[in-house]
Amino acid sequence: LKSPYSGGHLEVIVGPMFSGKSEELIRRVNRSVIARQRAVVFKPAIDNRYHVTRVASHSGQSAEAVAIDTTANARAYLSGEGGLFGLPTDLPDVVAFDEAQFFDAGLVPLALELADQGARVILAGLDLDFRGEPFGVMPELLSRAESVEKLTAICMVCGAPATRTQRLIGGEPARFDDPVVLVGAQEAYEARCRVHHQVKY
Ligand code: ADP
Structure with missing residues (x-):
């Protein structure tokens, strides 16, 4: 059993900075990898906080990740188009996005398509910006998710x-x-x- 849901779905993890969103994303991804599922983690290329090709939490855990500029890059990566990042691939079991608030609006249709195709889609990000205002694509992701965790x-x-x-x-x-x-x-x-x-x- 992959999840409490049948087939693909969206899991959103939100909260302020230092609430453990990256920790929780990494925990979920690493568990799935231990269970021999295939997971791909994306993060915005602007966030090179610790490593270019890993996601890292403030407390030191990390997981392999692909840094991308736009959600179009994620699409290209997943479909193996243009040899951008590698060979053609099957849909991973888990597709995760860290710092989801920094992605363009294309993240919403992409996440929905991946879930419709059967993937477990994990999205972690700030629900509010420093002003306390809803952040970018997060409100729509929160509405559409099967599961929401506010840390x-x-x-x-x-x-x-x-x-x-x-x-x-x-x-x-x-x-x-x-x-x-x-x-x-x-x-x-x-x-x-x-x-x-x-x-x-
Ligand atoms: P986020 O992705 O939400 O920014 P991280 O997963 O990167 O959070 O980091 C969470 C870690 O940040 C905690 O486990 C703790 O070690 C550290 N931390 C630093 N400041 C605080 C704070 N004020 N409250 C809680 N944890 C904090």
Whole structure:
């Protein structure tokens, strides 16, 4: 039995930074690999946090991954088109996407197609951005998923369960309209609860 669901389905893992989304994705993927299922993990090429060809969690676990620019690259990889990454392949048992919030809108139809074809599709990502607003494709994935897990981190101010990601620039809460990429700025992110999550306007 592959899963509690018959055939393919979508599993979404969300929460703030440091809530263990990558840990949970890696745990699910590594279990399936131990059970001799074929798994492919994709991650956005912009995230080369630790390794180019692995996904890594903040606590050190990792799994093999393919870094891609667009979901079209994932399609090409899975169909073996154009020899982009390798040989033609059969549909893997498990297809996982880490940092799913950074993928383009094509992730939704791709995930649905893979599930319809019988794959277990695991998608991990931030449900909210640093402003506390729904992040990119995540709302639609959450709606369409068979299974949703919302993880929490620990608030760095009070120790309560943290559901938000605090963005700090030079030690101060970031402004609502601060650009997502700030060149040369001293930036940091912290897990915070609703009470201690601050956004300047
Ligand atoms: P995510 O993918 O959600 O950013 P990771 O799986 O990469 O999370 O990392 C989770 C790990 O982060 C935890 O197991 C813990 O070691 C570490 N960590 C760092 N700060 C915190 C925090 N404030 N609350 C909980 N875990 C934290």
